[in-house]
Amino acid sequence: MTNIQLSQDPYNLIIAGVGGQGNVLASRVVGNMLSRKGLTVTIGETFGGTQRGGSVMSHLRISSGSAFSPLIPRGKADMIIGLEPTDTLRVLGTYGNPDVKTICNMRPIHPVQVISGEPSYPDLEDAKNWIRELSRDAWFLDATDVAMEMGAAILGNIILIGALAGLNELPLDREDFENAIGLTFSGEKVQVNLAAYDKGIEMIARNGR
Amino acid sequence: MSILTNGEPGKRYLLMGNEAIARGALEAGVSVCAGYPGTPSSEIIESLSKVAGNRNLYVEWSTNEKVSMEVAAAASFAGLRAMCPMKQNGVNVGSDFLLHLALSGTRGGMVIVPCDDPGALSSINEGESRQFARLLEVPLLEPGDFQEAKGITRWAFELSEELHSMVFVRSVTRLSHASGNVEFGELPQVNPKAGFKHDGFILDEMEGIITSAPVDYKHGLQHAKLKKAVERFENSPFNTYQGPEHPELILVTSSACNFYCREAIGLLDAGDRVGLLKLATTWPLPPKLIEKYLSMTDRFFVVEEVIPFTEENLKILAQEMAPRIGIKTIMGKRDGKLPMVGELNPDIVTQALAGLLGLEYKPQPDDYVQRSREIVTRAPNRELTFCPGCPHRASFWTINNVLKMDNRQGFVCGDIGCYTLSTLPTGFSASKTLHAMGSGTGVASGFGKLKQFGMDQPVLSVCGDSTFFASALPALFNAVHNQSDITMVLLDNSGTAMTGFQTHPGLKTGAMGQEVPAISIEAVCRSIGAKVKISDPFDIESTRNALFELLEENGVNVLILKQICTLSPEKKAKKKFEVRVMAEKCLGESCGCGRLCTRIFRCPGLIWNKDKGKAEINDVICIGCGVCGSICPNAAIEKKEVA
Structure with a gap:
């Protein structure tokens, strides 16, 4: 167990996005980082359509005490990491509250209905304003764009983990990240992921890009 | 190297529920594990297959669940410990064999692990495997958290071996596919020798032939085993009670609903008013234990997924005990306090409990609810779709x-x-x-x-x-x-x-x-x-x-x-074609194709650019199968083979 005092206990973190964005890996990495600190972590995942264009969400319950439900109750998120703007909005609607904080990757992924020309995808400036309106604090990052410059769009999820670490809300540190990412990757890939993690810290320090 | 075998005893690791079940089997010294893939159960066999070599296991994907049960049963007949995980449908597929196995009995510990999917999150039914335990008349265990997923699986092997009966360990999606911290126990040093004894006295369970006949004798034997199971259940440390000595109400729960009940009690700050009886041995229910808790108060609320299984079994016992303990009110699904269909969650349980306690529970401020509703309608829904390049x-x-x-x-x-x-x-x-x-x-x-x-x-x-x-x-x-x-x-x-x-x-x-x-x-x-x-x-x-x-x-x-799946490890991230829409050839709305590529074919790798009135390729999403190039009537989508 641990003596760590969290700002909220349980601290409820949601990582939300679209299947294929590396959401599940991101939640496992954060979970393993915090477990290494002796915290009790419970992760719930919504899936099914995960690799098929559906919305995906991981719920992390972080506590210095016991395991919590793998589903966060409505309105009880403390932090939302959104890999996609409209999915971030949806999650805010269900799990948000006036005190929630949000980090959002601004790269849209169009649902097939938008591709087929039925509903419109909202204007990104509007989306930012709505996210601000539903959050106490909000940070917007062009994580996918930066990840593509680094060589792979999928690294966007790791950039956001770095950004979360940079906010110092949770005891996330680089050594634990290296260890946790090493459970999935080895060699050069660990270095690439570390670079993305550092990039996220740097980006959040500049409040975006 | 997998944490499953590398982790140190006494330390805690973050495991999926399925991995916790696998670790429990390893700690029990399992030798054979067979199954057929099905969400949410697949990771049990997957994680064991990765450590098969260094633990001397035999792990197989069988052609279907019935065959997997037969394969696992053979190992049990030969004196080995065997496990058979599956999704809920698998129990239906293998139930013919199971009905006979229940009568014939087993030798080495034989554990069946059905992983149900309340809410049909990755199924097209939400069938209940618990009903099968009652139908087959075999013991049923339900872990209530991640640590128990490991501990109960381990115990199930011992119980099965003691009873000479298969034992069900039932999981659900929210346990199997969720993750939590699990403290490891020791891995045993086992080197079992397999052998099938068959020429002893014909009715000898350990040395005779293994069959369900003579049915009346074997069925009687099975009931004696159930009786013994109930004796063990009476004292199982996996059945727990938390709460005051004289509660207004006792919540009775099992499996993932245990989490929701704890959450609800916490959210309503009702820990000094209500008790929580979390049952792990849900069939047959141990009557002495039940009588003890039924005597503590008059109102009970059963929280479970999906059918009112424990609710009904509890009502039968309560009726039998009524002359001694009085009439009890048992609420749950049959009276509509909880829905009969779909999965539960912390909110449903909290609202229902608030109602029973005369409390009001509001998860979000009204103005926040109203404003977020208006905003969320602007976010287009995501319908399910085949992957790009599928x-x-x-x-x-x-x-x-x-x-x-x-x-x-x-x-x-x-x-x-x-x-x-x-x-x-x-x-x-x-x-x-x-x-x-x-x-x-x-x-x-x-x-x-x-x-x-x-x-x-x-x-x-x-x-x-x-x-x-x-x-x-x-x-x-x-x-x-x-x-x-x-x-x-x-x-x-x-x-x-x-x-x-x-x-x-x-x-x-x-x-x-x-x-x-x-x-x-x-x-x-x-x-x-x-x-x-x-x-x-x-x-x-x-x-x-x-x-x-x-x-x-x-x-x-x-x-x-x-054509190999786009997501398969050998194909992933390899583009066959660079695909692009030649803007000068895409005629958009004036083409007469009715936006065939984006409106009908609807691959997520395509974008309909409303401003330009033309189709485009989304480079982040497109995996380069080139099929859209074949369907464009104006040959406006160009595909170039990637060198």
Whole structure:
């Protein structure tokens, strides 16, 4: 167990996005980082359509005490990491509250209905304003764009983990990240992921890009 | 190296519920594990297959759940500990064998792990395996958290061995597919020797023959085993109570609902008013333990998924005990306090409990609810779709087009796999019936015999490569034997793709990575006299021609559409083509194609640019299958082979 005092206990973190964005890996990495600190972590995942264009969400319950439900109750998120703007909005609607904080990757992924020309995808400036309106604090990052410059769009999820670490809300540190990412990757890939993690810290320090 | 075998005893690790079950089996010294892939159960076998070598395990993906039970039972008969995990449907598939196994008894510890899917999060039913434990009359255990998933699995082997009966350990999606911290115990040093004793006294459970007959004797024996199970259940440390000595109300729960109950009590700050009785031994219920808690108060609220299983069993006991303990009020699903369908969650349970305690619970401020509702309507929903570059999109594109052009009201009998989505627009809504694995071809075989009654519609079935071996073969043989007129389209993407590329008999690799002989689907179909054609679904023209030709033929036809799944480890991230829309050739709305690529074909790799009035390729999403290049009537989509 641990003596760590969290700002909220349980601290409820949601990582939300679209299947294929590396959401599940991101939640496992954060979970393993915090477990290494002796915290009790419970992760719930919504899936099914995960690799098929559906919305995906991981719920992390972080506590210095016991395991919590793998589903966060409505309105009880403390932090939302959104890999996609409209999915971030949806999650805010269900799990948000006036005190929630949000980090959002601004790269849209169009649902097939938008591709087929039925509903419109909202204007990104509007989306930012709505996210601000539903959050106490909000940070917007062009994580996918930066990840593509680094060589792979999928690294966007790791950039956001770095950004979360940079906010110092949770005891996330680089050594634990290296260890946790090493459970999935080895060699050069660990270095690439570390670079993305550092990039996220740097980006959040500049409040975006 | 896997944490499952590398982790140190006494330390805590973050594990998926399924991994915790696997670790429990390892700590129990399991030797054989067999199953058929199915969400949410697949990771149990997957994680064990990775450590098979260094723990001297035998792990296999069997052709279907019934066979996996038979394989695991053989290990038990030979004195080994064996486990058989499956999704809820698997218990149905194997129930014929299980009904006999319940009577015949087992030797080495035999644990069946059904993982149910309340809410049908990745299923097309929310069937309950707990009902089977009662039907088969075998002990049922339900872990209430991650630590228990490990501990109860371990205990189940001991219990099974003591009783000479299989034991059910039932999990659910929110436990199997969630993760939590689990403290490891020791891994035993075991080196079991397998041997099947069969020439002792005929009725000797450990040395005679193993069978369910004579039924009256064996059934009596089974009831004696259940009685012994109940004695163990009375003192099980896995049944826990938390709360005051004289609560107003006791919540009775099991499995993942344990989390929701704890959450609800915490959110309502009701810990000094209500108690929580979390049961792990849910069938048969231990009566002395139940009487003790039923005597503590008068009101009970049963929180469980999905059917009111424990509620009903509890009511039977309460009725029997009424002369001693008085009349009790047991609430739950039958009185509508909780819904009869779907999964529960912390909110449903909290609201229901608040109602019972006369409290009001508001999860979000009213103005926040109102404003967020207005905003969220602006975020377009995400409907389920085949992945970009999925071979199924191309296959159903052609199937749908051929059936439309054929113009005889032909239809597809669907089946279980990713291609289940062919009932939706992403598969052009081509599939019109959808049931169990292999049922597409069975139902088609029936439709194909209705000419006698004037039905002249062409009948197609679809079937994946893993499903073919699991359960479509008997249906296909039936169609040939009974001379039905059907065309089976075999969507061969070289793996059990939906659940994560597990092996099957058509592949050259087994569950533990070993080389195995691959059975040819084509050769099997030809050998039974079916007319067989093979095509690459990405080659739209040749696939269309092949299907048209087969639709002209009577009897049983098989069209094998071979193209490896886009997400398969060997194909992932490799682009075959660089694809781009030549803006000068895309005529947009004025083309007359009605935006065929983005409106109908609807691959997520395409974008309809409203401002420019033209289609575009989304470079982040497109995986370069090049199929959209074949469907554009104005040849505006260019594909260049990647060197």
